[in-house]
Amino acid sequence: MKIAVALTMVPDLVEELEIDPTGKALDTQWLRYVLSESDDHALEQALLLKDRHGAQVLALALDYGDAEQTLFTALAKGADEAVKITPLPAGEPGRRDAAAIFAEVLRAHPVDLILTGVQAINDLDGHLAGLLGGLLNLPFVGVTRSVEVAAAGALVVQKEYPGGAAAEIRVSLPAVIGVISAPQPPRYVPVARIREVMKTRSIGTEAAPGVGAQPVATIRRMYKPEAAGQATMISGAPEHVARELAAILESRGVLR
Amino acid sequence: MLSAPPRPWQREFYQCIQCGMCGGSCPLGHAMDYSPRRIIHLAREGLLDEVLRSTTPWLCVSCYTCMARCPGDLKITDLLFPALRDAALAAGVQPPPEMKRALDNTYRYGNPFGEGPRKRLEWTKGAGVPVPLISQLKRPVDVLWIVECYPSFHPRNQRQAQALARLLHALGVDFAILGPEEHCIGDCERLAGEHGLFESLVEHNAQMLARYEFGEIVTGDPHAMNSLRRVYPGLGHRYPASHYVEFLARRLDALRPLLRRSVPARVTYHDNCCLGRACGVYDAPRDLLRAIPGVTLVEMPFSREMSVCCGGGGGGMWLDTMIWQTAHERLADRRIAHALASGAEILAVACPFETSRFEDALKSTGNEGRLVVRDILELLDESAAPQSEVHT
Numbered sequence: 285m286k287i288a289v290a291l292t293m294v295p296d297l298v299e300e301l302e303i304d305p306t307g308k309a310l311d312t313q314w315l316r317y318v319l320s321e322s323d324d325h326a327l328e329q330a331l332l333l334k335d336r337h338g339a340q341v342l343a344l345a346l347d348y349g350d351a352e353q354t355l356f357t358a359l360a361k362g363a364d365e366a367v368k369i370t371p372l373p374a375g376e377p378g379r380r381d382a383a384a385i386f387a388e389v390l391r392a393h394p395v396d397l398i399l400t401g402v403q404a405i406n407d408l409d410g411h412l413a414g415l416l417g418g419l420l421n422l423p424f425v426g427v428t429r430s431v432e433v434a435a436a437g438a439l440v441v442q443k444e445y446p447g448g449a450a451a452e453i454r455v456s457l458p459a460v461i462g463v464i465s466a467p468q469p470p471r472y473v474p475v476a477r478i479r480e481v482m483k484t485r486s487i488g489t490e491a492a493p494g495v496g497a498q499p500v501a502t503i504r505r506m507y508k509p510e511a512a513g514q515a516t517m518i519s520g521a522p523e524h525v526a527r528e529l530a531a532i533l534e535s536r537g538v539l540r
Numbered sequence: 541m542l543s544a545p546p547r548p549w550q551r552e553f554y555q556c557i558q559c560g561m562c563g564g565s566c567p568l569g570h571a572m573d574y575s576p577r578r579i580i581h582l583a584r585e586g587l588l589d590e591v592l593r594s595t596t597p598w599l600c601v602s603c604y605t606c607m608a609r610c611p612g613d614l615k616i617t618d619l620l621f622p623a624l625r626d627a628a629l630a631a632g633v634q635p636p637p638e639m640k641r642a643l644d645n646t647y648r649y650g651n652p653f654g655e656g657p658r659k660r661l662e663w664t665k666g667a668g669v670p671v672p673l674i675s676q677l678k679r680p681v682d683v684l685w686i687v688e689c690y691p692s693f694h695p696r697n698q699r700q701a702q703a704l705a706r707l708l709h710a711l712g713v714d715f716a717i718l719g720p721e722e723h724c725i726g727d728c729e730r731l732a733g734e735h736g737l738f739e740s741l742v743e744h745n746a747q748m749l750a751r752y753e754f755g756e757i758v759t760g761d762p763h764a765m766n767s768l769r770r771v772y773p774g775l776g777h778r779y780p781a782s783h784y785v786e787f788l789a790r791r792l793d794a795l796r797p798l799l800r801r802s803v804p805a806r807v808t809y810h811d812n813c814c815l816g817r818a819c820g821v822y823d824a825p826r827d828l829l830r831a832i833p834g835v836t837l838v839e840m841p842f843s844r845e846m847s848v849c850c851g852g853g854g855g856g857m858w859l860d861t862m863i864w865q866t867a868h869e870r871l872a873d874r875r876i877a878h879a880l881a882s883g884a885e886i887l888a889v890a891c892p893f894e895t896s897r898f899e900d901a902l903k904s905t906g907n908e909g910r911l912v913v914r915d916i917l918e919l920l921d922e923s924a925a926p927q928s929e930v931h932t
Binding site for chain 1: 626629630632634635637640643644647648649654655656658734735736737739740
């Protein structure tokens, strides 16, 4: 089985985000990127499948942010091949652009299974996994917490639903799976191993295909959360607090 | 499969006489499946796999007791346990989750908290005195102060950094800090067995320090001092480095007139492992405490070379859950009982890990309010503060 993992970078929230002078975008002067958390789980899921079933794992990343470091780390963890898709137009691509680029590359290099995170903190207009499934016309299951091989050419995935419900779904390959979490946390790889890989392995490159104009959401204004109201602290004897609470709930139409 | 011990072990540990002093001395030896003596024996026989997959490699808190007592002068703390952990990681063993997060953060951000580099300056806002950045001064300074991670980011330890800033200012010391450029010196990462991470930190720090001219390095973190003094030189990076207790004790004549306010209290001092057993610094902290008017210094059981670790070194700050689950004991809880037995009102420390560890130990042992934990810096700062302001 050949597995491709689509890895994307998202703004690293370790530094406070700032808005640029246009008021419509993040200021990228201090912005750092980090691998999206659920993409990290997608990579772990791929490596677990490789550990159990001997798959070939291809890590794919678009060339922005810390893509190279992320790809070397993926190789150190056990990916067989790492490929950077480059060059990209300046700046961070939107999710629809990213999906279109990944889809073109994967159409040219077909695999049995495409894994990626089901969500990212910068998802604004669609999730990469679902968009990929649609563009490649492949079966798609999102929000999975486990992916296992059921038989030749088929998987069984555990998909989470709201309210704590889950389902086991049989999926025929090829398919796209949107991972919310791997069955175990992403593995730790010693820094010595990453440094060794950086000296002894290389990252492949794939020319970024032209994908034309994708639908985009227009950002009219970007702003930090604004305080919308004041909390009312009720103090005093429990009876008094209860009376005040009941009055507030009644005035809001919650109690009748 | 690890069929043979890594080379440094072979060189070092074939001299072991198998006396068992190491396991008998280890404060967590009772919880280890394999004592250091047994590990060395198994290493010689090429039978380390079981050890690597046990909890034993992660139970060492790098207190240097075994090393201080080993009749063969074997580097058990500096070599054996880091090599064990390194071998475990290389064999695919996952470190305990808190340690994993700290190591990941340190690789990415240069500090175990996962804080952004720009936040390294946050503590200076509360110092009340200018804290210059060496990159902005653009001239040589007498003292380059390596603040280190805990005093930079941990709210409790920021008070220690602020106190040292005020004292350096009051003494008229020409000093500067690195600020956002600073990365962890890497002592705990080294002892945690992450030698690749330690190497990358050493590379970063050596390149950065080469850009500036300074007379000496001062740090408030004994772990940083341990590596700067004992490990960096072996890697070709020699810096005159002191812990603040040494730096200030050398300036007692200038410091003493500043200590005008009395701190009337019985004070006991906890010898931390890196300053004490690793670097042999026992008198300087006591000299500083004795210089504070009103302080009566009392010794607690197990002081100086016999001191019992707080449990935070060598990655112990990130192993609390694992050690608690395995040993059912926190070393800080054991040590706080010694401090209480001394009858002291204040437990003085000189390590940023210890303030929060001992304050937590007071709470977890039901002794909150019976003792106050203060860094020596905080006591000096209180004594040196103008009558109108006391920073607590």
